[in-house]
């Protein structure tokens with residue numbers, strides 16, 4: 001994993017994931033967060049969609 005430094009504090013940021021469910025869709029966001037000041041840098045976003053028994057995964061960046 002690469003090190004991402006906070007643009008404000010210059011310390012190493014934590015890699016985190018956050019999931020959000022709405023109906024049959026699930027959205028997962030990956031981001032870096034600074035433990036000191038809370039600045040967030042978005043890494044990528046993924047949508048998991050269940051439809052007629054199929055699961056489709058879309059990655060948005």
Ligand SMILES: [Zn+2]
Nearest residue numbers: 006009034037
């Ligand atoms: Zn910071």
